Amino acid sequence: MSLLELRDVRKNFGAIEALRGVSFSVEAGSVVGLVGDNGAGKSTLMKTITGIHRPDSGEIRFDGAPLAGRDPGDIRKAGIEMIYQDLALARMRDVASNIFLGRELTHNVLGLKLIDAKRMRVEAEAMIAKLGARVKSVTQIAGLLSGGQQQSVAIARALTFNPKLVIMDEPTAALAVREIEHVLELIRTLASHGIAVILISHRLTDVFAVCDRIVVLRQGAVIADDPTAATTMNAVVAHIVGATDAPHQGAAR
Amino acid sequence: MSAVTSQPARSRSWRERVFGAAAFRFESLLVLAALTAIMAVLSPVFLSVSNFFNIVLSTSVFGVLAIGMTFVICSAGIDLSVGSIVGLSGVVGAIATANLGLPWPACIVGSLAAGAFAGWVNGFLITKGDIPPFIVTLGMLGVARGTALVLSDGVSIYGLPPEVVYLGQGRPFGVPAPVIILLLTALVAHVLLIHTRFGVYAQVIGDNEVAARAMGVRVERHKRLLYALSGLLSGLAGLLFAARVNSGEPTAGLNYELTAITATIIGGTNLFGGRGSIVGTIIGALIMGVLQNGLNLLAVRPFYQQIAIGAVLVLAVWLDRINSKEGRRR
Numbered sequence: 001m002s003l004l005e006l007r008d009v010r011k012n013f014g015a016i017e018a019l020r021g022v023s024f025s026v027e028a029g030s031v032v033g034l035v036g037d038n039g040a041g042k043s044t045l046m047k048t049i050t051g052i053h054r055p056d057s058g059e060i061r062f063d064g065a066p067l068a069g070r071d072p073g074d075i076r077k078a079g080i081e082m083i084y085q086d087l088a089l090a091r092m093r094d095v096a097s098n099i100f101l102g103r104e105l106t107h108n109v110l111g112l113k114l115i116d117a118k119r120m121r122v123e124a125e126a127m128i129a130k131l132g133a134r135v136k137s138v139t140q141i142a143g144l145l146s147g148g149q150q151q152s153v154a155i156a157r158a159l160t161f162n163p164k165l166v167i168m169d170e171p172t173a174a175l176a177v178r179e180i181e182h183v184l185e186l187i188r189t190l191a192s193h194g195i196a197v198i199l200i201s202h203r204l205t206d207v208f209a210v211c212d213r214i215v216v217l218r219q220g221a222v223i224a225d226d227p228t229a230a231t232t233m234n235a236v237v238a239h240i241v242g243a244t245d246a247p248h249q250g251a252a253r
Numbered sequence: 254m255s256a257v258t259s260q261p262a263r264s265r266s267w268r269e270r271v272f273g274a275a276a277f278r279f280e281s282l283l284v285l286a287a288l289t290a291i292m293a294v295l296s297p298v299f300l301s302v303s304n305f306f307n308i309v310l311s312t313s314v315f316g317v318l319a320i321g322m323t324f325v326i327c328s329a330g331i332d333l334s335v336g337s338i339v340g341l342s343g344v345v346g347a348i349a350t351a352n353l354g355l356p357w358p359a360c361i362v363g364s365l366a367a368g369a370f371a372g373w374v375n376g377f378l379i380t381k382g383d384i385p386p387f388i389v390t391l392g393m394l395g396v397a398r399g400t401a402l403v404l405s406d407g408v409s410i411y412g413l414p415p416e417v418v419y420l421g422q423g424r425p426f427g428v429p430a431p432v433i434i435l436l437l438t439a440l441v442a443h444v445l446l447i448h449t450r451f452g453v454y455a456q457v458i459g460d461n462e463v464a465a466r467a468m469g470v471r472v473e474r475h476k477r478l479l480y481a482l483s484g485l486l487s488g489l490a491g492l493l494f495a496a497r498v499n500s501g502e503p504t505a506g507l508n509y510e511l512t513a514i515t516a517t518i519i520g521g522t523n524l525f526g527g528r529g530s531i532v533g534t535i536i537g538a539l540i541m542g543v544l545q546n547g548l549n550l551l552a553v554r555p556f557y558q559q560i561a562i563g564a565v566l567v568l569a570v571w572l573d574r575i576n577s578k579e580g581r582r583r
Contacts, residue, residue, distance in 0.1 A: 050467065052466065052467060071469070071471065072466060072467055072468070072469045073468070073469020073470070073471070074469070075469075076468070076469050077469075082467070084464075084467060086463075088461065088463065088464035088467045088468065089461065089464060090456075090457045090460040090461050090464055090465070090527070091460060091461060091527075092456070092460045092523075092527040092528050093456070093457065093460065097453070101457065101464070101465075101468045102465075102468030102469040102470055103468075103469075104450055104453065106450070112444070112449075113449070113450075114444070114448040114449060115448050115449060115450065115453060117448075
């Protein structure tokens with residue numbers, strides 16, 4: 001049984017059909033590349049998985065349980081983390097509280113459930129060190145960090161609670177070459193620990209470098225779904241731009 | 254790439270922790286001190302004990318409002334209806350006992366419930382109706398005041414139970430009861446804002462609402478709670494006001510939203526959300542109290558007080574804009 005399974009997921013925004021029956025699956029410990037042109041529905045699809053959007057119809061199962069209709073906090077608890085393209089950081093708060101955003105550690109003080117800022121700092125520090133991220137102190141304000149450092153914070157947040165699936169939306173778009181290599185290495189490490197990754201990226205070289213399978217989305221539908229070894233850069237580009245205009249051609253091959 | 258922890262950075266942030274827990278704007282304390290000094294020079298009676306109690310007593314009503322306002326503004330919202338809810342809740346509490354003859358707790362429960370309900374309606378319309386807080390609470394400013402006037406027929410309702418009047422006029426340990434209530438409210442609110450998820454999420458919603466939602470904060474439900482809290486505290490302020498003057502006044506709290514918002518902003522809460530401080534808000538409320546009291550002592554006509562408060566609000570935001578622009582350039 002697959003870790004994540006989508007069947008015929010549909011989502012409309014008014015008259016716009018953002019997702020027209022998307023089906024694909026992700027196995028535990030595998031890295032799936034999700035590519036497609038701007039407006040192909042990649043972000044909508046991911047936000048539907050993480051619970052920000054509710055699918056109009058179709059089925060999403062994760063670890064055997066249905067996901068559709070559950071809220072984002074619930075879905076994170078189930079083991080899906082997403083690293084958003086805009087990173088989704090609270091810019092006025094420090095690194096530690098960003099890493100624990102939505103999952104603050106608490107302790108009991110006179111029967112009150114208060115936030116345990118000290119333990120959050122200690123554990124955030126450990127996480128940052130483990131990732132080898134170049135963040136000086138977890139008490140720094142997130143909005144004052146560099147783009148690469150903010151990226152590290154978003155990644156640290158996604159990995160702190162032992163996820164089963166990590167979705168990364170353009171994680172390398174804002175990074176320098178050396179930092180990109182670091183992120184790709186991280187993806188390989190996650191996969192080797194049995195954590196599944198969905199990588200959304202415009203950089204096809206990155207996708208080909210780390211992904212086991214490549215899913216191409218076009219106009220809200222899966223137009224190709226092939227093992228990386230069985231496809232080529234040219235074929236993927238052709239699917240993305242619609243030079244081969246037969247849906248599911250790749251899947252049928 | 255290893256985690257580099259430089260010592261200076263850490264020690265600075267520790268100092269920030271000590272003061273940062275309160276996270277108020279230090280300048281506001283200077284303004285309060287300067288204002289106090291000026292008034293003390295200008296008026297011989299300003300520094301007396303009885304006048305000190307006058308100041309904190311008048312501060313207590315809009316101080317309670319400003320505490321609720323701090324939570325709302327933190328979340329990048331605004332509540333313009335607080336002054337009107339003071340009037341409405343005082344009238345409801347007075348009707349419950351003076352007109353309906355219910356026992357004294359009904360006055361307290363009635364006031365608080367009326368306030369919380371009006372606030373909850375604000376939150377409901379903002380989240381379910383997707384209407385901007387500015388418009389919803391401006392509408393409630395009219396609706397709550399109008400309801401207070403309708404219920405009371407436009408006249409004061411006299412004769413509150415002595416237990417309730419004690420909340421406004423009593424002096425346990427020589428300290429006016431409203432001041433004690435303000436300080437207790439501030440203490441609870443401070444812990445709530447800084448040390449609980451409830452308060453932190455209010456700030457995160459104001460900081461980055463999309464991120465809050467993505468990280469699992471139930472943003473809509475949280476906003477409804479925030480506006481209900483602001484309403485509840487407006488109800489408490491209405492109760493204190495009514496108890497102090499021993500009557501439900503339909504016009505009580507007129508223009509108090511201006512004072513409450515000004516106190517909150519000059520206390521250092523970010524007008525555009527994300528960060529706030531109860532300690533700062535109390536300092537801001539005291540600045541408002543000293544300003545009003547000083548102008549009274551100097552026999553400045555009350556009309557000018559409105560001008561002063563309005564000017565202070567705009568000035569505070571203007572200075573803040575200049576500051577943050579310079580900060581960005583640096």
